[in-house]
Amino acid sequence: MTEPVLRISGITKSFGALRASEDVTLDLCAGEIHALIGPNGAGKSTLIAQIAGALAPDSGTIKLEGRDVTAQSTVARARAGLARTFQISSLAMEDTVLQNAMLGALGARQGRLGLFGSVMRDTGLRETARAALDEVGLGEFAGFRVGDLSHGQRRQLEVAVALTLKPRVLLMDEPMAGLGAEGTAQMVPMLQRLKHTAPILLIEHDMDAVFQLADRISVLVYGQIIATDAPDAIRTDPRVREAYLGDDLGEDAV
Amino acid sequence: MRREAIFNTALWLGLLAYPVWAWLGDEPYQITLATRVAILALAGVGLNIALGLGGLVSLGHAMFFGIGGYAAGILASHAQSYTPLYDGAFTIEGTQNMLVIWLVAVVAAGLVALVTGALSLRTSGVYFIMITLAFGQMFYYFTISWPAYGGEDGLSIYVRNWFPGLNTLDPLTFFLICFSILSLALLLSWRIAGSAFGLALNAARQNEDRVRAVGIEPYRLRLVAFVISGAITGLAGALYADLNRFVSPTMFSWQLSGEIMVFVILGGVARLFGPVAGAALFILLEEVLGGVSDYWHIWLGVLLLIVVLFARGGLIGLIAGQGTGQATGQRKRAGGADD
Structure with a gap:
């Protein structure tokens, strides 16, 4: 396997007694879409904030193309090639x-x-x-x-x-949020194309889109990654099913 | 957008024509009024770069106005009394040459803006307003308690400072000097608004996370804007000192900061000619209402309330339309040339 473009190792972040990220390790390789899913409150937003540079992790490292950017600001990371989209459109x-x-x-x-x-x-x-x-x-x-x-x-x-x-890396925070069926149908092929421009770390709630797009999926629950695997394996993973019990994924998988 | 350009041109021509008409009718007081409009508009053009383009609500711009004024006053007072400003290893003489005074005013105001801006731009919102206000008040109380240059009584400039080749004592000539500087500042402000810097500064006002996410640091943009803004307002202060032939600590007062802001808001925040329209309207009201009642500020207050509540784009917004909001050169070209 080639050196991943983005490598997140052992990220931990606590807010008081709450562990929002616990020893999170994740990587993103050239040409892939790596989806990050998890129930509400799993710590996805906190993790994105740390990757983008808005929040500093308590421990762990973030490497972009082999360079440690953990201590760098949002601006410096953007300059190093980390491009993000915001969950809530953030434009002038x-x-x-x-x-x-x-x-x-x-x-x-x-x-x-x-x-x-x-x-x-x-x-x-x-x-x-x-x-x-x-x-x-x-x-x-x-x-x-x-x-x-x-x-x-x-x-x-x-x-x-x-x-x-x-960009060297695209960090996409719920690009389908609020799009509706038609908008999603446009966005999916676009992301499919874009992953060849830069690999995408995709945070998304729309499970249909995730399973259509992702080459790998990581599941974040209570701040911890409980599984990272190909979509088919994630679908049948008992731990993931337990975490998502009663959620969309559970129904899809059955 | 066309309407705004027409209105701006009319305003510019009107401000130029009025004192010429007054000169023909031998009414020097009217020329002085027009000169006041030009100088106060210049102070507003300075503030508008920070406030309109950068979204920086500075309540300390009297600080720059005062620094410019005192630069003129101090240099002139030394020249008048033939005492050097500094006499040590080398000698710095006072001067009554406007070009030197302007340079000193711009550099001094710009440096103070750099230092105060570097500190206050670490805050935002109401804290930024309070910090800029506090810096302004520091200068105000300092000049009051500084006896070397008149303290509370201020400083007189007995003969208006000179400009090479021109008779500055002639009111119309002095007006034309001020008007030319105002026009240059408007040109500068227009170029900045349409530049790459202006695009990024304007975006940072609207959404600073977006600007950071593209790898541009909003703090630096704002600091540069604040320095340019302070320097222009400082230059206005130097001219104001020459208009009145007098400087005093009131040039530093927070009321004056407020007044400069009123010009901008009355005329239209972020509108290129907003400060010109605002200053002209202000002086007009002062003259007309001030003649009717000593309490004309009440009516100014009412007007300001109406503008803030119902006419966000100020006078220019009312006349040239609200729709596009940010009326800078770049928008015009973005909308027009592209499709």
């Missing part, structure tokens, strides 16, 4: 779709931000932004204000901004 709502995508392209450039030159006339940035928008099917909405987009289109834009960053 007053700006246009194109401007949001260009912001990503600007960040990816990692240079000084010009104070005087017109950013909208920067053809390099525009092209990067345009290509990402086309990739997610938002090309014709470039001139729209984000505030005027539908929920589904905002989810697509989140992905487009992540793409402009030339």
Whole structure:
């Protein structure tokens, strides 16, 4: 097996007596979608926050392409190639779709931000932004204000901004949330394609989508990973079934 | 968006035409009023970069205004009394040359903005307001208790400072100097709003997590914006000192910080010409209502309430439309040129 692109080893995080992450070990290899599932309150959000750099773990390490980024800020990790999408769309709502995508392209450039030159006339940035928008099917909405987009289109834009960053790793926090059947049907093939651009660590509640997409699945329960395996094996794993008893997965698996 | 451009042009031309008309009619007081509008608008243009573009509600901008004013006052007072400002290993003389005074005002205000900004930008929201207010008050009380430069009584500039090749004592000439600087500051502010820096700063105002997630640190953006903002307001202070030929600690007062903010809000936050419209309206009200009643501030208060409650885009929002909110150059081009 090749060296994983993202390797999380022994992450532990406590809030008082609550152990939100307990010795979490997880990796993500090139070309794969690794889904992280777990019931509500399992500690998924806490784990994502630590991977993205918003929260510092109590112990453990996070390595991105072999480099230890545990002590690095969100900004530094983004610059190292960790691109994330947010569970709740996190965009500049007053700006246009194109401007949001260009912001990503600007960040990816990692240079000084010009104070005087017109950013909208920067053809390099525009092209990067345009290509990402086309990739997610938002090309014709470039001139729209984000505030005027539908929920589904905002989810697509989140992905487009992540793409402009030339990511080494995509960290996707519930990209299907609130999308409905039609939106999900669009998003699934898109993620299928994107995993060849950068491997995806996918946090998702939609089990149909997860089992369709994932190459591997890890199950997080009470802050601990109880199983990491191929979808078929996860489906029949008795511990997972116990954790999900009565949940969607239980019914699917039967 | 076209309407806003037309309104801006009309406002710019109007502000230029009014004192020329007053000059033809031999009404120097009206020229002075227009000069006040230009200078206060300049202070507002400075604040608008922090407040409008960066979302930084600074209640300490009188600090920069005062620093600019005292830069002019102190340099001029030394030149007037023929005493050097500093006489040690080398000598620094006072000066009445506006170009030197402006440079000193901009650099001093910018440096103070760098230091106070570096500290206060670690906070946000109401804490940021309080910290900037506290810094402003520190300067206010310091100048009151500093006898070397007049303390509470302030400093007089007996003869207005000079500009190479121009007669600054002529009211219209002085107006044109102030108006040119205002126009340059507007141009600068427009370029910044449409730049890569402006795009990122504006996005950080709306959503700082988004900006961090693309690998840009909002703190640095805000600090740069705060320094540019403070420097421009500082330059306005230097001109204001020359307009009144007098500086005093009230230039540092928090009421003045509030007034600068009122210009911006009245005219329209984040609107390029918002501070110009706001300052013009303010002076107009002061003149018209002030003539009717000593308690005209009550009516100003009512107006401000109405603007805040019903016309968020200020005067410019009312005239040029609310829809697009952030009326910067970049939006115009984003909407227009792209489709």
